[in-house]
Amino acid sequence: MPCLFSPFVFLAKKARLFILKIVNKKTIFFIFIVAISQLLSCKNTLSIAPITTFRDVTDDLNRRVKLPNKVERAISLAPNLTENVFAIDAGNTLIGVTEYCDFPEDAKKIQKIGDTIKPNIENIIALKPQIILVSTASQLENFTKQLDENNIAVFVTDPKDLEGVYRNLIQFGEIFGKTEKASEIVASLRKRVAEVELKINTTKDLKVFVQISREPLFSIGKTSFLNDVIKRAGGISVTDSINEPFPKLSKETALASNPEAIILSESPNNIEPNDVFKDSNASKNKRIFKVNADIFSRPGPRLVEAIEIIAKNLHPESFQ
Amino acid sequence: MIAEKINLKSKYQRYLVALLGVLILAITTAIFLGSESLLFTNLNEQQSVILFEIRIPRVLLAVSIGASLAVAGAALQALLRNPLAEPYLLGVSNGAALGTMLAFVFFSQFEIARPVFAIIGAGLATFIVWQIANSRAGMNTERLVLAGVIVTTLLSSVLILLTSLLDATRLRSFTFWLLGDLSQASPTAFYVVFATAIFGTIILLSQAKALNLMMLGERDAADFGVEVKKTRLIVFTTASFLVGISVASGGSVGFVGLVVPHIIRLILGSDNRIVIPASCLFGAAFVVLADTVSRTAISPRELPVGAITALIGCPLFIYLLKKS
Numbered sequence: 001m002p003c004l005f006s007p008f009v010f011l012a013k014k015a016r017l018f019i020l021k022i023v024n025k026k027t028i029f030f031i032f033i034v035a036i037s038q039l040l041s042c043k044n045t046l047s048i049a050p051i052t053t054f055r056d057v058t059d060d061l062n063r064r065v066k067l068p069n070k071v072e073r074a075i076s077l078a079p080n081l082t083e084n085v086f087a088i089d090a091g092n093t094l095i096g097v098t099e100y101c102d103f104p105e106d107a108k109k110i111q112k113i114g115d116t117i118k119p120n121i122e123n124i125i126a127l128k129p130q131i132i133l134v135s136t137a138s139q140l141e142n143f144t145k146q147l148d149e150n151n152i153a154v155f156v157t158d159p160k161d162l163e164g165v166y167r168n169l170i171q172f173g174e175i176f177g178k179t180e181k182a183s184e185i186v187a188s189l190r191k192r193v194a195e196v197e198l199k200i201n202t203t204k205d206l207k208v209f210v211q212i213s214r215e216p217l218f219s220i221g222k223t224s225f226l227n228d229v230i231k232r233a234g235g236i237s238v239t240d241s242i243n244e245p246f247p248k249l250s251k252e253t254a255l256a257s258n259p260e261a262i263i264l265s266e267s268p269n270n271i272e273p274n275d276v277f278k279d280s281n282a283s284k285n286k287r288i289f290k291v292n293a294d295i296f297s298r299p300g301p302r303l304v305e306a307i308e309i310i311a312k313n314l315h316p317e318s319f320q
Numbered sequence: 321m322i323a324e325k326i327n328l329k330s331k332y333q334r335y336l337v338a339l340l341g342v343l344i345l346a347i348t349t350a351i352f353l354g355s356e357s358l359l360f361t362n363l364n365e366q367q368s369v370i371l372f373e374i375r376i377p378r379v380l381l382a383v384s385i386g387a388s389l390a391v392a393g394a395a396l397q398a399l400l401r402n403p404l405a406e407p408y409l410l411g412v413s414n415g416a417a418l419g420t421m422l423a424f425v426f427f428s429q430f431e432i433a434r435p436v437f438a439i440i441g442a443g444l445a446t447f448i449v450w451q452i453a454n455s456r457a458g459m460n461t462e463r464l465v466l467a468g469v470i471v472t473t474l475l476s477s478v479l480i481l482l483t484s485l486l487d488a489t490r491l492r493s494f495t496f497w498l499l500g501d502l503s504q505a506s507p508t509a510f511y512v513v514f515a516t517a518i519f520g521t522i523i524l525l526s527q528a529k530a531l532n533l534m535m536l537g538e539r540d541a542a543d544f545g546v547e548v549k550k551t552r553l554i555v556f557t558t559a560s561f562l563v564g565i566s567v568a569s570g571g572s573v574g575f576v577g578l579v580v581p582h583i584i585r586l587i588l589g590s591d592n593r594i595v596i597p598a599s600c601l602f603g604a605a606f607v608v609l610a611d612t613v614s615r616t617a618i619s620p621r622e623l624p625v626g627a628i629t630a631l632i633g634c635p636l637f638i639y640l641l642k643k644s
Contacts, residue, residue, distance in 0.1 A: 247621045248621055248622050249622070250503075250621070252375060252620075255356075255374065268428060
């Protein structure tokens, strides 16, 4: 039997703060008792009442993002963020992802809402998400007003290193109410990295060139998360003085850097090193290897896998 | 009268020698500057590789591309009696760009596919423009330019469509290439561009006299004994080759074909016997300097050279226009 009084109870709760100002505490206690008795009399339908309370979380740009207590409908606008959400067992809350979100397997079944650079704002609003996870602030700049009007929160991530990835996982744990799972995942990732670091702590760091694209020659700079990945895997990027995440590099500088190892982010245009490296130490010692671009280029939980692969290739003697 | 003629000839020769001096100066500067500083008195093995296998070939590539684009622009402007005639306006450049892009998407593993497809693209674009412009009433300049604009617009749309369909990593390398990028050319490509630039300039120079007369108007030129159709075919084909090869190896380096011949004409007058060789030398020097800026301004990173040519070219052009 439906409870006739539940809307009034809802209103009473909403008005509580207002009443607090004008009446004394005893009266409030009395009203509270009455309210409780009303609630108890119709406890079966209690859970249906739309009591939404909000909380604040802080994103990577130090914005305060207002979120409902329980997040059940989320959209991810980058493959690494989709992987993060699945890693903390919150994949079932995702109602929209990008065309590039292909990992884990379940992510492929979720509705696609365009790609990372140009998401479809109509699809996004139609899906009625409570939160959108984005990887760059500019992604949704033009739509911020529309999203605000529709009460859709935007959470911006910007991991600059492995710690940033851990931080994102913990933040996502808070957002989706999976704090324990998130700390568990982060702890196990930390453990795997620590194991790698332990194995290679006596070896000498190798000079590494990371080739993102062969022609034109693109590499990584100081502000890329990959700089940190290389460091943790027992290497030092020869381009780590460049203050940009993915610089187009002068071939003269590339040749002069004479790396001891070359890592190729594997894609159809990037399966062998640029010609300028043909006399480098890396070519002489045959220390050239590929890493799957999906593992290598997404700052998510699989980055630890990249560290393991790179460390094994840079220092095979430590992994025997 | 005769003395005047000789005087004019020696004056032209002096200008050409001066421009050659400018070009040599530009080349020398470009060779001395780069993201790696070299001690030229004592080169180690690595530095000599940098100098001889990276820097000098790239500077010479800039020479060839600059010469090709400037000469093609000069000849097309004379042929069409249109100051806006430029490889880009006539769709030749975009044809080459589309050809290169298709090679890039479907045959990225074969380096030779890019110049081949670019020439085919430039040739096809030229042929289509030619066909549209050719009517029963014969061809006139307006029809040709209009056809060029239509084909250019169509090809631009296809290029944009293709770039939107490519995935992110390919998109990045291609957008760089579209803005002009001399770092990607292979040594074999360089020889092809160099040879094309030289032969192209010689062929166009052989048409200079005919072009001079055609600037009076095609009917007048015919009265003077110029084979209008033949000249048009030769100039159009040669320009397509020059532009096609340049685009395939260096991307779309804009503004060279427009700005360089105009500057030359403002200084030296519009006799094609002097405009064509002078454009060749000045165009080469111009692109060499622009590429030096793109290599060194934010080294070890690089800028797209097409943006630099536009940035240098436009103000210079406006200045000369106001002054004359």
